Amino acid sequence: MLREDLTFVGTCDIAGLVRGKGFPSTELPARRKIGIGWTHSNLMQTCFGPILDTPFGTAGDLMIVPDPSAEVHVDFRDGSAPEHFFLGDVRNTDGSPWACCVRTFLRRAAEALKDASGLELLAAFEQEFVYTGVEDVPGHAYSLNAFRRQGVFGEMLMAAIRAASVHPDSFLAEYGPRQFEMTVGPDVALRAADAAVIAREMARGAAFRLENRAIFSPMPVADGAGNGVHIHFSLHDASGAPVTRDPNGPMGLSVVAMHFAAGVLHHLPALCAVTAPSPVSYFRLTPNRWAPTVADLKLQDRSASLRICPVFDAEGQEQQNAQFNLEFRVCDAAASPYMALGALIFAGADGIARELTLPDTEAALPTSLTAALDVMEESAALKSWFGPVFFEAYLRHKRSEAAYVADLSPEDLCARYAEIY
Structure with a gap:
């Protein structure tokens, strides 16, 4: 040939x-x-x-x-x-x-964090998806049997991620029917977003070669389980030392991490338009789906928007500090990883610059993409982060998408997005 x-x-x-x-x-x-x-x-x-x-x-x-x-x-x-x-x-x-380059958007966010605090952020993406190459067997969430039945797909995926110079961390059968999750190791902001994109494409590539699909749509079916993208992150000083944890701080957070988290929560209703940017994203962000519905920070709670992850037994404070991280859970694969992580960092940097404190009340998250775009449009902060050209383009893009599918039933809507993602 x-x-x-x-x-x-x-x-x-x-x-x-x-x-x-x-x-x-x-x-x-x-x-x-x-x-x-x-x-x-x-x-x-x-x-x-x-x-x-x-x-x-x-x-x-x-x-x-x-x-x-x-x-x-x-x-x-x-x-x-x-x-x-x-x-x-x-x-x-x-x-x-x-002005509208998504990687440049993330670079500018990282610079805003450095200007506000002298710190950099390390991140790692957990990504959930449905693998069509296995039969749906009820009751096998997280099971060895579900892990076994995916055959060689997981091995192909992990090998491809490693061959692409990204560090594979874990692969598991998840909660939903035919649902799996992959995680890669942490890296600095731009490389972490690159790794998220590469891992996603390696899943699609491995599935394609097995004549199947890896479906990352936020809601493959209207009454099923959602696919989330969870962004783990921690803050580090110029020497690379972790500075997110203070055992005596609120929920174990250092002062600077508390300000960062407060900034994220403050802007979260507007951020949803960037991190959950499809109409079907909001079918996932509903009660009883292990997904966030309010802007909250909780300790080791998987329904929270911001989750403080556990620190497992380790030898000494240094290792405990290195383990400590937060998890942002209002995100899915309809979002560009560069934009989602960039918006998260911009919000956190604003919290640090303004020394915001954790809110006393929990703001409700938008319940539709249209509502999220309305909140975003009113945000002077997001407009400044995007710049006027990118801001207008993003709003027009997403409003046109929402209008295009506005008349579809939930079932048809989910089917259309499952075809794409």
């Missing part, structure tokens, strides 16, 4: 999907500098494909420039074409960052 090696360069966009272009791999040295051509309105592609609304029109040219630190080359050794792609930055033709 006559073949030529191809390389893909892409970005995980507003819709949480990796889009870009491929080219002959022999051109990679030149493409490292000039990238591949892109245009402004490509940002406005909904998850369903059509551009329903755009502030950019048909004009303008951009580049997606590959980041050498975000290269993936994984050969599944089954005769299929290797997964060879780069995640990249969207830049203007003069090489400057484009």
Whole structure:
């Protein structure tokens, strides 16, 4: 079979999907500098494909420039074409960052945290999905039998993640029918988001080669279990030392971590539009689904928006401090990991800068994407984090998506999103 090696360069966009272009791999040295051509309105592609609304029109040219630190080359050794792609930055033709580049958004958030506190954030993503290659057997959540029945998929997935230079942490059968969860190790903000995107694509790639699917939709069926994306994070000083924990602080939080958490809770109703950015996201964020419904911080409670995770028995304070982390649970795979983590960091940095304290009351989270977008639109803070161009584009993108599916029943709506994610 006559073949030529191809390389893909892409970005995980507003819709949480990796889009870009491929080219002959022999051109990679030149493409490292000039990238591949892109245009402004490509940002406005909904998850369903059509551009329903755009502030950019048909004009303008951009580049997606590959980041050498975000290269993936994984050969599944089954005769299929290797997964060879780069995640990249969207830049203007003069090489400057484009105002709507999602990776630049996360970089700016990390800088805001550093300016406010001198700290950096380490994060790790837990991602839930449905694997279609197993039969639904009731009563087998977390079971060895469910783990066994997925066959070689888990091994292929973990091997692919490792081959992509991401550290695989765990793989397990989850609570829902045919549901599994994968976790990767922690890293600094941009690399953590890269790892989340790469792990998601490796799950899809492994499932594809087994003629199945990995479905990351927030609610694959209306009356079923939801797929969440949980972001674990901790704060570290310039030397790399963890500074999130103080055994004498509220719920074990240091002062700076308490301010960070307070900022997240303060902005959380508006953040939902970024971290839970699809209509079906709000079917998951309902009572009795082990998912958040209010902006709250709790100790070791899996219904909380912000969960303080347990510290297991360890030798000495240093190891206990290193284990200590918070888990942000109002997120799903309809969100670009760059945008979700960036919004979380911006909110926390604002809490530190303003020395916010933990709230006395728990604000209700929005119950629909439209409601979340309304809250976001009224937020001067989010507008400043996005910048006016990106802010308008994001709101128009998500409002057009919500209107596009507004007349669908819950069952049909979930089916449409399961086809995409």
